[in-house]
Amino acid sequence: MAQGHDIRFLLNGVEKRVSDVKATLTLLDYLRLDQRLTGSKEGCAEGDCGACTVLVGRLHQGQLHYETVNACIRFLASLNGCHIVTIEHLSGPQGRLHPVQEAMVDYHGSQCGFCTPGFVMSLYALWMSNPEPSVQEVETAIQGNLCRCTGYEPIVKAAMAVTQYGSPAHDHLVRERTDVTARLMALQPSARIVTGPEDDRAILPLDVADLAQVLAENPKATIVAGSTDVGLWVTKFMRPISPVVFITHLEELKSVEVTEEALTLGAGVTYSESEAAIRAAFPHLGDYWDRIAGWQVRNMGTIGGNIANGSPIGDTPPVLIALGAEVVLQSARGSRVLPLEDFFIDYGKQDREAGDFVAAIRIPRAKPGQMDAAYKISKRRDEDISSVAAGISVCVTDGVITTARIAFGGMAATPKRAATAEAALVGQPFAAASFDAAAVALGQDFTPLSDWRASADYRMTVAANLLRRFYLEQDSTQGAPVRLAIA
Amino acid sequence: MKDLGNTTEIKGAAHQDLKHESAIKQVQGRADYTDDILEPAGTLHAYLGVSTVAHANIRGMDLSRVRAAPGVVDVLTADDIPGVNDVSPTGKHDEPVFPTEKVEFHGQPLFAVIAESRDAARRAAELADVDYEVLPHALDAISARDAGMPMVTDPLKLERGDVESGLAEAPHRLQGRVVVGGQDHMYLEGHIAFAIPGEDDDVVVHCSTQHPSEAQHMVSHVLGVPSNAVVVNVRRMGGGFGGKESQMNLFCAVAALGAKKLNRPVKIRPDRDQDMTATGKRHDFVIDYDLGFDNEGRIEAVESQFAARCGYSSDLSGPVTDRALFHADNAYFYPNVRLTSCPQKTNTVSNTAFRGFGGPHGVVAAERMIEEIAYALGKDPLEVRKANFYGQPGDSRTLTPYHQEVEDNVIGRIVEELEESSDYQARRAAIIAENTKGGIIRRGIALTPVKFGISFTATWYNQAGALIHIYNDGSIHLNHGGTEMGQGLNTKVAQVVAEAFQVDFDRIKITKTTTEKVPNTSATAASSGSDLNGMAALDACEQIKARLVKFAAESRGVAESAVRFGPNQIRIGEEVVEFATFIREAYMARVHLSAAGFYKTPKIHWDRAAGKGRPFYYYAYGASCSEVSIDTLTGEYRVERTDILHDVGRSLNPILDKGQVEGAFIQGMGWLTTEELWWDKDGRLRTHAPSTYKIPLASDRPRSFNVKLADWSENREMTIKRSKAVGEPPFMLGISVLEALSMAVASVADYRECPRLEAPATPERVLMAVERLKAGG
Structure with a gap:
């Protein structure tokens, strides 16, 4: 197969073609050190302060979209065919302010x-x-x-x-939209791109079939979608990650499919891209989605990545497990589907074989009578990593709890279901006492750790109280609010 | 004398709302910070290698793998220091650039790698093989004190009256402890220094420091060269908050060492994690109090000890813990009082200056005591506050624990007006009624005052210089010893100059702070920036003006009293001359158009050994009223509304001052709510970047936020244009949030018990306090 070796993009008004791009070269270092565009600042190099915020314009189904990203953890090689807009591009002629x-x-x-x-x-x-x-x-x-x-x-x-x-x-970005779209069209690759030195190699597969092929050839490759986690492996831990396979640009992984049965999100769909579909299908996740990181990270990070990295404190796994989501894994050998909860085997260990990649997440729609809730507990309300995250789905028939799926993050080495608490609920009346009993049972499901985010005590106490909150929220006889409003 | 009138006002005079002088550049990304300065060819990059244990003897350090790493040019250790291996700001000689025998905290700098790129230096710095003989460590003040570790500097005692009998005879007595956490500065721009070598011993260091003269002195000390060989430049900082007062010294010294050794420019910029682990922060305190009061809640006696986690060296911990005692009274008169400090050595990074400089801990302690009294007597804390306020001169309730008379007390008026405008009483009644219903969501409200002493307690620091040139085209060049870190100091000083010459602000060019133009400056700290530098600049203006007036009078044959400045012109008798034209004329007549101004604060003196004096020129006052909601199932909370009334005297620039008040409040709120420093048992700080250390976001602002300056206030002392300092005092307005949280928590036990919330009151601490009170109730 023919291969490209250059990364091509628009930087403000100028087309750039860069050869031999290291996989770990961040957009911010490229801007500040190579291009001497010093308006974008480095405040934290981990996507948490926003001082490096730039816009990236990219084509999605032929349409040009601009979104904010953290240049400090975005890799330049992932920006082939994109329009990078920095603060230097904002002022008008004669330095007129925007x-x-x-x-x-x-x-x-x-x-x-x-x-x-x-x-x-x-x-x-x-x-x-x-x-x-x-x-x-x-x-x-x-x-x-x-x-x-x-x-x-x-x-x-x-x-x-x-x-x-x-x-x-x-605005000039709006006025020049047609022109920029055409220029970006011309930059879309027609072959796989491989660039960077041997020990810092970046690979951009042409399509999903090519991705499977690349992974078959490089079973130890690091798959990078949004780089909101892998970015820190580089900027904070200086960990070697070569070869890197970038997948952000693969349109096939960006599908959002809604049917009567399920919502299916391609692994490359970002939090922002999935937001509307998530809100529509699962209204209880609306506020929760807004509390996942900050806007820049939601524009970059993918649900597939949040699952694939196997973190015990990822925001989406607990709420998706509670909803009975399945993960679709694909490789050159074919594809397989497994319940999301089974994907997480142990800390740092997932059911992903060499060459596998997460292709999609399938979330079944709520059944009639299903009550759902998603809770995130963190030190700061916004842009924080959860101390405890919880997804709760309960079905009630004639006042009796028939099914209960309860999953927690931050309580164990993996995102995990609360089997004892679930068992304590099933068959019981939908009443405060049942949830009090489940809250007590939770003590047998989890032995959380103490760390800088929260103590074990707090995690247990708050997890138990979230079950109580769930009951209070679902109980229509409650008059007073049982949690703080967002606005 | 004929009144020539003043029909048009100049643009940017004192007391006007004027935008920050760099605002336009800042929004365009064109304002240069140190890392944005164009690097000369050949620039090298340094990075610190640090310790991986909290306390150990260094048996040996093998740096061969560091030296062999790709891109490495050199490695600097203590052996490369030609001068003195010390950067301690108070001359205690307890803070080596690189230690040679002992490691005293986890993350302590041990050496510096110099490489062709920052990335190469950073990677190489990880490769050292250090042979440690590990020693036992103590991380917090109490365990260090229990382990018999020394204090880092002499403690202070403030005493007045008879504490023993006061406590014994008071109708009520109680003891308690309040734990108040530390705080990272989290300036958005981290530490950075960039040294460019010159001929002979010369070196120029561009850096982000609040204290250029000290950085200059430290560099000369470490290099073993006279101060006149070292120039330190600061155009602006991306925030300072005290974190760049003394902490930049090490970076400046390392950059300069490398630059002189290798004869190439050297830049050093730690990443955020190293910035947070290797440089000091706000102290945390454990404060024990013993309190006697009467049935009305009036305090009769206070005995209190302030133990602070100072870290491994003294740095500024002496003056910081002193200031905690100076503010342990806040706005309250203590008839009998004894306050002692315990600046405790610990095996942690050496803590340093941070907005308020120990004062906030003193104020939190004072407010906690008020709360204790209120809960003990079943009163509204505000009523107890009012009962204890300092009096007015002549009424026998004006003497502070350090024997300074409070002569300018306006706290009564401030609190009264805020109580009214915030509708405190009605809202408090409504909140209590609502809480009585027993819901999951509880609310609390608190109105807390602040009185803050202004002046450096190191009396000699209260001096400043400025240098003003008028060029012969009439343009004005302004330089002063203060540094710009966002607070608007340059804008305010330029307004003073514009006002003095009665010219538009645009005529004045504000230049970088440099030790070449104004020598022996003090840190831009202690809220003193505009008080000191504004006066020094005014002095320079007055000198030039006097020469211009003399020349004008002589040249036209009129009396000097007939010469007037402005607007943008000179009026000499009946004649009016454009400013630039007149300056050109003065130049041609060989009038000296440059002057160095100087100022020292009058009236102040301090005898530390006796614990007596007048350390403060005056006080700034303020008050805030905050309402919060808490979730008693999770401990989550939200600030619903905050009202602030703050005293800045006659403001030099009200809109900038308001910005300081708002920003300080949010920063103070963050200190007491979500900003938590967490060390593991090995002494590693685990909250070392914004991913783990949570400062407030926009959504943490009070849902309704009403900030007003007390526009009737005027400094009774002769400060610059009768203004008052604004940097630090409003930081303590954030305490109203802590106390409102406390009230909401107390509601679960019907306000019978003071919740004794520790700070920071994270959601975890709030929930655990709720659970504790419920269990006890």
């Missing part, structure tokens, strides 16, 4: 200014897609941006005011 920039100046949104370019980029993306946001939408858009000076009030006020400074219709 509406977002004008609002930030007028509302005193910058003090030390180091986080400011990142905020401007996040607010730019928000304004393009939603010029008149609510306060809550602004807060969601800047969940991934830290500011240590202002206390955020002036930034939120600036965000609300941007629309008074200009309309997205006049």
